[in-house]
Amino acid sequence: MRGGCLQITRRNFLKTMVTLSLSGCGLLSSHDLLKEREFKYFIESLLPLGQEKIETFQSELPSLLLKIGTSKKRELLETYILFRKRYLKAYGKKTAFTLEDGEAVISKMLSDNRVSHMVNSALDSLYFMFLRSRTRDVISWGRPVSKPGFRCLYWEDYDKPVRVQDDK
Amino acid sequence: MKKTYDVCIIGSGITGTLAAEHFVRQGLDVLMVERGKEFYLPDKPEEYWHEEWKFTSDAPLISRNTWNGAEKHFDDLVEIENTRKEFAFHYNMKYGIGGSGAVWSGASWRLTPEDFKTRTLFGYGSDWPFSYEELSPFYDRVEEIFFTSGPKSIPDWPWRNNYKYPAFKQSYLDKVVGDHLAPEFILTPSPFSVRNEPPLEGGCVGAKTCVTKCPANARFRPDLHILQKIINKQNLKILPGTPCLSINPDKKGTIASITVWNNGKPETIKSKYFFLAANTIENLRILLNSDLSPSMTSQLGLGFASHGTMVLSITMEERLYVGRGRPTTSSAINTLNHPARKSLNSFMLEIWNLDFTIGSAPHAALINLRKKERHWGRTLLQKTREADSRFAAVFIFEMEMRRQNRITLSHVKDQFGLPLAKVDFSPGERDRLTFRHLQRTAENLGKKSGIKDVRISGYGLNGNHPLGGYRAGSNPDASVVDPWMRSHHYRNLYILGGGAFSSTGALNPTHTIAALTLKALSDKRISF
Numbered sequence: 262m263r264g265g266c267l268q269i270t271r272r273n274f275l276k277t278m279v280t281l282s283l284s285g286c287g288l289l290s291s292h293d294l295l296k297e298r299e300f301k302y303f304i305e306s307l308l309p310l311g312q313e314k315i316e317t318f319q320s321e322l323p324s325l326l327l328k329i330g331t332s333k334k335r336e337l338l339e340t341y342i343l344f345r346k347r348y349l350k351a352y353g354k355k356t357a358f359t360l361e362d363g364e365a366v367i368s369k370m371l372s373d374n375r376v377s378h379m380v381n382s383a384l385d386s387l388y389f390m391f392l393r394s395r396t397r398d399v400i401s402w403g404r405p406v407s408k409p410g411f412r413c414l415y416w417e418d419y420d421k422p423v424r425v426q427d428d429k
Numbered sequence: 430m431k432k433t434y435d436v437c438i439i440g441s442g443i444t445g446t447l448a449a450e451h452f453v454r455q456g457l458d459v460l461m462v463e464r465g466k467e468f469y470l471p472d473k474p475e476e477y478w479h480e481e482w483k484f485t486s487d488a489p490l491i492s493r494n495t496w497n498g499a500e501k502h503f504d505d506l507v508e509i510e511n512t513r514k515e516f517a518f519h520y521n522m523k524y525g526i527g528g529s530g531a532v533w534s535g536a537s538w539r540l541t542p543e544d545f546k547t548r549t550l551f552g553y554g555s556d557w558p559f560s561y562e563e564l565s566p567f568y569d570r571v572e573e574i575f576f577t578s579g580p581k582s583i584p585d586w587p588w589r590n591n592y593k594y595p596a597f598k599q600s601y602l603d604k605v606v607g608d609h610l611a612p613e614f615i616l617t618p619s620p621f622s623v624r625n626e627p628p629l630e631g632g633c634v635g636a637k638t639c640v641t642k643c644p645a646n647a648r649f650r651p652d653l654h655i656l657q658k659i660i661n662k663q664n665l666k667i668l669p670g671t672p673c674l675s676i677n678p679d680k681k682g683t684i685a686s687i688t689v690w691n692n693g694k695p696e697t698i699k700s701k702y703f704f705l706a707a708n709t710i711e712n713l714r715i716l717l718n719s720d721l722s723p724s725m726t727s728q729l730g731l732g733f734a735s736h737g738t739m740v741l742s743i744t745m746e747e748r749l750y751v752g753r754g755r756p757t758t759s760s761a762i763n764t765l766n767h768p769a770r771k772s773l774n775s776f777m778l779e780i781w782n783l784d785f786t787i788g789s790a791p792h793a794a795l796i797n798l799r800k801k802e803r804h805w806g807r808t809l810l811q812k813t814r815e816a817d818s819r820f821a822a823v824f825i826f827e828m829e830m831r832r833q834n835r836i837t838l839s840h841v842k843d844q845f846g847l848p849l850a851k852v853d854f855s856p857g858e859r860d861r862l863t864f865r866h867l868q869r870t871a872e873n874l875g876k877k878s879g880i881k882d883v884r885i886s887g888y889g890l891n892g893n894h895p896l897g898g899y900r901a902g903s904n905p906d907a908s909v910v911d912p913w914m915r916s917h918h919y920r921n922l923y924i925l926g927g928g929a930f931s932s933t934g935a936l937n938p939t940h941t942i943a944a945l946t947l948k949a950l951s952d953k954r955i956s957f
Contacts, residue, residue, distance in 0.1 A: 311809070364807070381803065384805050407878060420601055420604065
């Protein structure tokens with residue numbers, strides 16, 4: 262598959278099919294993506310939460326990916342692949358990642374009519390996954406959910422001050 | 430020959446079920462007719478979440494304090510005709526077994542003693558035909574039946590109460606906001622008819638779906654907590670999907686029968702006693718559609734009112750962690766009997782642990798900002814965070830019950846041939862002054878330390894609190910029912926609900942409506 266901005270190499274295509282279509286968490290259980298610098302840049306550009314929280318969120322991604330459909334996963338991966346390609350082309354020679362660089366790449370992708378629909382959809386998936394994450398719980402509520410598996414909002418502690426250091 | 434029931438109850442909401450239980454337990458033959466059909470809200474709260482929430486079904490339950498989704502379980506919604514746009518009454522009551530009591534917030538205030546004598550104390554409106562003290566034992570009983578949770582004592586609230594459970598803890602938001610609103614507004618835990626027990630033992634789970642359906646059934650519902658106990662009794666018959674069209678008097682000063690729409694045709698039902706328990710508007714529609722004595726008809730519909738509401742969207746300097754805990758836990762009621770009540774109506778401020786403008790709580794804010802405004806990255810997180818400093822507060826204020834504000838019948842009829850109610854309401858001078866005072870108060874709130882911005886995001890008449898229209902009083906020439914809610918003109922007709930109010934007060938009326946029902950049921954003149 263050559264030519265066009267949605268170019269997916271054979272290696273990537275196989276990875277996509279194997280890791281996304283067959284098992285929801287296969288994508289990340291291989292740790293391939295998590296190890297990629299550009300994947301971290303991709304997530305950080307979309308969720309600039311600070312290093313520690315980004316790492317927590319990334320470690321949750323395998324289980325979160327299980328909960329979204331295959332087509333959504335594919336969109337997300339294809340968006341990432343596109344990001345990586347464009348980022349490497351524009352900023353590959355730079356030694357350090359800056360948020361502005363990552364944002365510039367995403368911004369161009371969003372304004373590119375050929376891919377903006379897919380990118381927007383992938384971003385939706387990412388943000389809705391983020392909503393399901395424990396990282397998000399801590400950020401939203403100041404502490405983790407009180408009883409995992411029990412749908413209750415801080416019954417015991419909803420009146421207490423929050424741990425503001427989590428919120429920096 | 431057709432059966433004559435001992436008691437016929439029209440309506441199956443809070444008042445209707447209280448009456449049904451009372452008479453069924455006495456072994457009397459009771460018929461309950463209900464316009465709406467049986468409905469059962471889904472067991473899974475997910476089914477009435479916003480569409481967006483399906484994306485986040487693993488997220489904690491938050492943000493659900495609207496009617497959305499519950500609507501589909503009511504196949505025959507109420508319509509109304511307003512003659513004016515300003516302060517239009519957006520009717521929000523429901524048909525169905527349990528009535529609107531199946532879907533209410535649980536706010537369980539008593540009126541203040543002063544609300545019962547506004548004419549004597551402040552020179553406006555009409556005094557009730559009985560005092561707060563006379564109604565107090567019935568309030569006590571309601572609080573027991575409704576398993577109300579509330580504070581043991583409230584500053585400036587000298588009268589007793591009978592709350593079964595302690596008050597819910599005030600939310601973190603309430604505590605932060607309360608510090609900045611004082612001393613003008615002192616936040617107090619609000620009473621709710623919600624079991625304040627640990628979640629796993631059947632108490633509130635903080636799900637924020639109170640109005641539509643409590644997943645733990647911790648909020649009082651007449652269909653669940655009263656009707657279910659008596660539903661299998663042989664002496665109770667319930668006819669759902671049977672609208673009452675009129676009540677039919679005889680020449681002896683009693684009501685002989687009612688006409689209902691049953692199985693596609695009109696049918697008459699006879700009974701010794703009739704209890705009209707179909708809420709203010711529906712009761713008036715039925716009464717006005719009946720061939721009653723002219724002296725009674727001339728009083729019907731007069732003095733209709735509801736609570737005024739002004740919704741504020743308040744942005745604080747600091748984060749509030751909006752959405753932790755119940756949807757609302759606190760109100761400022763120190764303003765109910767303010768020193769200027771001779772010229773300004775009573776009002777209170779209710780604090781909401783959510784923000785109506787953005788969809789409440791950070792989860793919903795992020796969804797809205799992403800889906801509707803397509804924000805991403807830094808901007809998305811920043812705006813989500815800003816939304817977490819914003820919450821809603823609602824001024825609920827008294828409206829004067831002026832006789833020129835009235836309910837009449839529209840020329841438009843519903844599918845059963847019953848005319849719609851036409852609301853002719855315009856605020857009086859006191860109401861306008863109060864509204865302007867609250868506008869200024871809102872502006873001044875915005876100048877307080879720690880408060881970044883205050884905006885009025887909406888105002889109008891509360892569509893859930895229709896009050897007045899068949900006022901209780903001792904004088905048959907100026908009221909419709911006597912102090913026991915019995916019609917002045919027909920000795921076997923009792924008219925329950927908020928229509929009997931003589932003043933609206935500024936506090937949620939449900940407990941007073943229930944207390945009035947128990948007062949009616951205690952009438953010694955009811956005999957078989």
